[in-house]
Structure formats: structure tokens, C-alpha cells
Amino acid sequence: MDTAVVFNASVGTTDFLPLEGTDYVEFYVGNAKQAAYYYRSAFGFQPLAYAGPETGIKDRASYAIRQHKLTFVFTTALKGGNPIADHVYKHGDGVKVLALKVNDAEDAFNQTTQRGAASYLEPVHLKDEDGEVVMSGIHTYGETVHLFIERKNYNGVFLPGYRKWDTPYFHTTDTGLLYVDHCVGNVGWNQMNKWVNFYEEVMGFRNILSFDDNDISTEYSALMSKVMSNGNGFVKFPINEPAEGKKKSQVEEYLEYYDGEGCQHVALATNHIVETVMDLRNRGVEFLQVPTSYYDNLEERVGKIDEDLNPLKELGILVDRDNEGYLLQIFSKPVEDRPTLFFEIIQRKGAKSFGKGNFKALFEAIEREQGLRGNL
Numbered sequence: 001m002d003t004a005v006v007f008n009a010s011v012g013t014t015d016f017l018p019l020e021g022t023d024y025v026e027f028y029v030g031n032a033k034q035a036a037y038y039y040r041s042a043f044g045f046q047p048l049a050y051a052g053p054e055t056g057i058k059d060r061a062s063y064a065i066r067q068h069k070l071t072f073v074f075t076t077a078l079k080g081g082n083p084i085a086d087h088v089y090k091h092g093d094g095v096k097v098l099a100l101k102v103n104d105a106e107d108a109f110n111q112t113t114q115r116g117a118a119s120y121l122e123p124v125h126l127k128d129e130d131g132e133v134v135m136s137g138i139h140t141y142g143e144t145v146h147l148f149i150e151r152k153n154y155n156g157v158f159l160p161g162y163r164k165w166d167t168p169y170f171h172t173t174d175t176g177l178l179y180v181d182h183c184v185g186n187v188g189w190n191q192m193n194k195w196v197n198f199y200e201e202v203m204g205f206r207n208i209l210s211f212d213d214n215d216i217s218t219e220y221s222a223l224m225s226k227v228m229s230n231g232n233g234f235v236k237f238p239i240n241e242p243a244e245g246k247k248k249s250q251v252e253e254y255l256e257y258y259d260g261e262g263c264q265h266v267a268l269a270t271n272h273i274v275e276t277v278m279d280l281r282n283r284g285v286e287f288l289q290v291p292t293s294y295y296d297n298l299e300e301r302v303g304k305i306d307e308d309l310n311p312l313k314e315l316g317i318l319v320d321r322d323n324e325g326y327l328l329q330i331f332s333k334p335v336e337d338r339p340t341l342f343f344e345i346i347q348r349k350g351a352k353s354f355g356k357g358n359f360k361a362l363f364e365a366i367e368r369e370q371g372l373r374g375n376l
């Protein structure tokens with residue numbers, strides 16, 4: 001019997017925190033100008049907006065970039081001794097804000113703080129000549145936060161405080177990345193259920209899938225994971241916790257190098273994974289490789305798929321099937337020197353799951369990298 005996968009029934013009550021999706025992901029980084037350049041050139045984002053001393057923001061510089069529905073913001077401190085500089089000193093470059101689009105940011109704040117969320121930002125009304133954005137925020141795992149963004153009365157390019165950013169000097173084509181599919185958090189030993197409860201009770205999410213260490217273990221290491229989804233399924237946050245193995249779990253390595261809990265990977269959706277990954281690879285994005293033996297019996301494992309096997313094999317794209325269809329996915333290597341944040345590129349063809357059938361091959365690939373770093 002497969003005890004690991006648990007589909008919970010819907011809670012069935014009205015959604016007290018209706019979310020319209022991910023608004024943006026904000027990274028605190030050591031050098032926002034260069035990070036924005038990397039994501040533009042390597043991932044194919046376009047410049048969108050800038051905030052800094054020239055726009056009246058004195059302590060930081062922020063660059064917003066966009067590709068289809070995907071918006072990333074890179075923020076750096078202009079001096080030491082402030083929360084942004086402290087965050088980068090402790091964690092290295094990483095995800096600070098998972099911003100969620102709402103219809104009513106005051107209500108989102110009240111609903112969640114009444115249910116026990118710690119306030120990060122009391123509702124503020126940000127105005128400029130393009131209208132008003134209401135923003136509020138709560139803390140989640142580690143030093144990561146959720147901001148609620150209400151922009152229905154705003155017509156500006158991004159947010160008040162930002163000005164349109166464009167440059168005549170450097171343009172790239174997009175790589176077909178469309179939107180955030182899910183964002184995964186790594187939490188400490190025995191902390192997974194605490195954060196599962198947080199997303200259930202404070203944010204009205206439900207646990208749609210669970211994986212225990214029998215699902216996610218290799219010869220050496222293990223982890224546990226539970227996938228939390230909001231009511232309409234637009235926002236999904238899997239939560240990982242390390243599990244005992246013969247050697248160090250990849251989640252432990254992350255916790256050590258990030259110096260605490262944080263966002264492990266952001267999954268980016270595409271409708272053309274072969275083209276997207278080929279493009280990303282040509283631009284210098286590095287991906288984990290599975291042994292070519294992974295493809296030997298692929299069709300026996302996952303059934304007939306539309307794609308040619310050869311490009312999948314060449315690029316190292318993984319395939320998995322569930323009751324509703326299949327998915328194609330691949331994982332980048334960490335995108336900074338600390339072995340912390342990485343990206344997943346995912347194409348869903350009906351499947352709503354997360355590639356359970358690939359966990360073993362994938363984690364063995366991660367462990368080979370961990371071994372090379374001397375951290376296994």
C-alpha cells in the first residue's frame with residue numbers, strides 16, 4: 001500500500017484569503033544591478049522598473065524585471081547596518097518576499113493576523129500619479145515574508161516609488177518562462193508540521209500531497225515534504241524537512257549555508273520545455289544531470305509522451321506521470337555560490353503533482369554535487 005501520498009478533501013468552507021496568484025518574488029542580494037543583469041541575460045527577463053535614490057528611496061536599490069506573468073525584484077542595501085544588508089550578510093543572496101496578489105490587502109492582513117500570523121507590514125496605502133497600491137505583510141518560515149499586494153486601483157508600471165526602467169543598450173529575447181508554478185520552503189528538523197499548520201490555519205491552505213522519507217530517500221540521505229495549496233490552486237508552497245539518513249540531507253546542507261530556513265527553489269512554468277531549457281543552457285544556466293540510464297525504460301515507466309526522447313535525454317529533462325497526465329521538469333544547479341537557491345523549469349501536461357517518480361534520480365544527482373562540495 002502506498003501510504004505516502006495523501007489527498008486531503010477540500011476544507012469546504014469559503015476561502016477567507018482569496019489569492020489571485022503570485023504577484024512577484026523579491027530577492028535580497030549583494031549587488032542588485034548585476035543580479036538583474038544575470039537574470040535578464042541568462043533567463044530572458046525584460047527590464048520593468050527601478051527604485052533607488054533617484055526615485056526618493058534612500059537606503060536601497062531595487063530592479064524589477066518581467067517575463068510574461070513572472071516578475072522578479074532584486075534589492076540591495078546601499079549601506080550596511082540595515083535589515084537588507086543584515087539579511088544578505090547572514091543568508092547570502094536569497095528570496096525575501098513571496099508577494100501574493102489579493103483584491104483586499106487590509107482584509108488579507110486582518111484575516112491572517114487574527115489567526116496568528118506575525119505582522120511584518122501593517123497595511124500601507126502607497127500612492128503616486130498612477131493610482132494607489134495597498135500593501136501588507138506577514139512573516140513565514142525563517143526570515144521570509146509574504147506581502148499582500150492590492151493593485152486594482154493602480155495603473156503604473158510596477159509599484160509607487162518605482163519608475164519605468166528600460167535601457168537602449170541591452171535586450172534579450174524571452175526564454176518562454178510564463179509564471180511561478182510553486183515555491184518550496186526548507187524548514188528545520190521537526191518544523192514541517194508547524195509550517196503545514198501555519199499554512200492551513202493562518203492562510204486557509206490545504207495539504208494536497210505528502211511525501212515521507214520512504215518516497216524521498218536515496219542510499220544516503222532523506223527528506224520529507226508536504227505540498228500546501230491555496231483554495232483555487234494558484235499558489236502552491238511545498239514544505240521540506242530533512243530526515244535521518246546515512247549521510248547529510250540536502251535540506252540540512254541548505255539550512256547550514258542559508259543559515260536558517262528559507263526558500264529552496266522556485267518552479268517556473270513553460271509550455272515548451274525543450275526549447276526553453278536549450279535556450280537557458282546556451283545562455284549559461286547550469287542544470288543537474290541524471291545518468292542516461294534514466295531514459296532506458298522511460299516509456300515503460302511513464303507511458304507514451306508527445307515529446308521525442310532524444311532531446312529530453314540530451315538536456316536531462318525528467319518525466320513523471322500521475323492520474324491526470326504527465327509533467328516534464330528539470331532542476332538548475334544553485335544560482336549562487338552558497339548551495340542554496342535553485343530553479344525548477346516545469347511543463348505540465350495534465351499532471352498536477354510534483355514529479356515523485358523522479359525524486360530518487362534527482363536526489364542522487366543533487367548528492368553527487370553535494371559530494372563534490374564535501375558536504376555529503
Ligand code: FE2
Pocket residue numbers: 182184265267344354
Ligand atoms: Fe519543485
